[in-house]
Amino acid sequence: MTSDGLREDLIQLSREINADPELAYEEHRAVGRISALLERHGHTVERNLGGLATAFRARVGPPGPAVALLAEYDALPDVGHGCGHNLISMTIVGTFLTAAAKAKDLQVGIELVGTPAEENGGGKIDLLDKGVFKDTVAALFSHPGAGGQWSVSEKLLGIMVKRVTYEGLAAHAAVSPEKGRNALTALIGLFVAVDGWRQHLPSTARVHGIIREGGVASNIIPSRAVGDFGIRASDMDALKDMVATFEDMAAGAALQTGTTVKIEDEMRPYLPVEANPMLGDALAQMPLQARHCETIPEREMCEHPRRGPTIVEHNVALAHPLDQGTEALARGAVAPVVVLDHFRSASRNVLSVATFNAVAASESMTTNALSCA
Numbered sequence: 330m331t332s333d334g335l336r337e338d339l340i341q342l343s344r345e346i347n348a349d350p351e352l353a354y355e356e357h358r359a360v361g362r363i364s365a366l367l368e369r370h371g372h373t374v375e376r377n378l379g380g381l382a383t384a385f386r387a388r389v390g391p392p393g394p395a396v397a398l399l400a401e402y403d404a405l406p407d408v409g410h411g412c413g414h415n416l417i418s419m420t421i422v423g424t425f426l427t428a429a430a431k432a433k434d435l436q437v438g439i440e441l442v443g444t445p446a447e448e449n450g451g452g453k454i455d456l457l458d459k460g461v462f463k464d465t466v467a468a469l470f471s472h473p474g475a476g477g478q479w480s481v482s483e484k485l486l487g488i489m490v491k492r493v494t495y496e497g498l499a500a501h502a503a504v505s506p507e508k509g510r511n512a513l514t515a516l517i518g519l520f521v522a523v524d525g526w527r528q529h530l531p532s533t534a535r536v537h538g539i540i541r542e543g544g545v546a547s548n549i550i551p552s553r554a555v556g557d558f559g560i561r562a563s564d565m566d567a568l569k570d571m572v573a574t575f576e577d578m579a580a581g582a583a584l585q586t587g588t589t590v591k592i593e594d595e596m597r598p599y600l601p602v603e604a605n606p607m608l609g610d611a612l613a614q615m616p617l618q619a620r621h622c623e624t625i626p627e628r629e630m631c632e633h634p635r636r637g638p639t640i641v642e643h644n645v646a647l648a649h650p651l652d653q654g655t656e657a658l659a660r661g662a663v664a665p666v667v668v669l670d671h672f673r674s675a676s677r678n679v680l681s682v683a684t685f686n687a688v689a690a691s692e693s694m695t696t697n698a699l700s701c702a
């Protein structure tokens with residue numbers, strides 16, 4: 330059970346990170362705060378994990394294969410911690426420290442891996458490429474939601490983000506508009522096309538965009554317009570099909586307006602997530618008496634796909650380790666596994682942390698719920 334002191338430490342950690350947002354790959358102060366808390370509890374923090382300045386790792390239990398607990402702490406431009414990654418840090422650090430209190434009973438290692446740049450860039454992909462997850466048998470993660478309930482084993486949409494740049498011809502909008510070619514008109518045409526496209530997309534697909542550049546003065550025909558579009562689907566084939574259609578529409582808008590178009594990747598693709606049903610089933614069956622909300626195990630594609638690239642990214646890092654985890658669990662090789670979840674209104678900052686022994690099902694489980702008003 331989480332001690333009152335730890336509870337207060339975790340709440341303070343969450344609030345401090347929330348009040349001091351840092352963007353992707355620049356989360357130095359968040360990492361400093363988490364590391365300080367871990368070191369205060371006697372843990373050694375490995376910095377510069379995989380050569381990333383804001384990635385880190387701490388570990389308990391025996392050497393060899395490990396369950397990875399993934400912490401995030403980056404924020405969004407202008408918005409700050411709109412995605413609640415401060416809550417992710419709080420839960421994951423709390424789970425690690427809860428597991429660490431039982432370190433001598435662990436049959437596999439448990440690692441806390443600090444993963445930067447979830448909102449943009451894909452820090453977990455960097456860490457995967459650097460071999461950080463090569464001994465990972467399972468990876469666990471939590472994310473706050475706004476639904477007031479929690480769920481497990483959600484499938485999550487993959488995303489590609491495309492930057493679309495139209496180039497036209499500037500001209501005075503009153504004196505000689507006929508000499509111009511309006512790049513903004515092309516970009517608006519693409520938005521209209523996307524809106525029409527949506528009615529024919531499956532309910533799990535998503536397309537959403539912003540205008541980054543749309544001209545410099547109202548009396549000048551914009552010669553350049555730039556938009557970013559996120560395209561999401563539940564599997565890679567569908568995602569590729571959607572991107573192909575989107576590129577056709579973008580080209581069509583250029584044709585309509587006499588402009589040219591360039592389409593680039595704005596970030597690395599985040600693949601769709603296939604959650605591990607074994608771990609999810611185990612979690613869903615736990616008697617979490619202290620939980621503040623209902624258990625809703627999800628087995629189908631979620632009706633309300635998550636917003637933001639938030640969770641989708643981690644599939645890239647974790648698809649394979651999760652598969653290994655399934656195998657290991659099937660063989661009974663992985664004994665104590667820490668699982669956690671805290672799907673609850675982020676504004677209420679409620680979370681649950683549970684320690685669970687996957688093999689000795691009869692063993693009692695520890696549930697901690699922290700409520701911060």
Ligand SMILES: [Zn+2]
Pocket residue numbers: 412413414472637639640
């Ligand atoms: Zn997020």
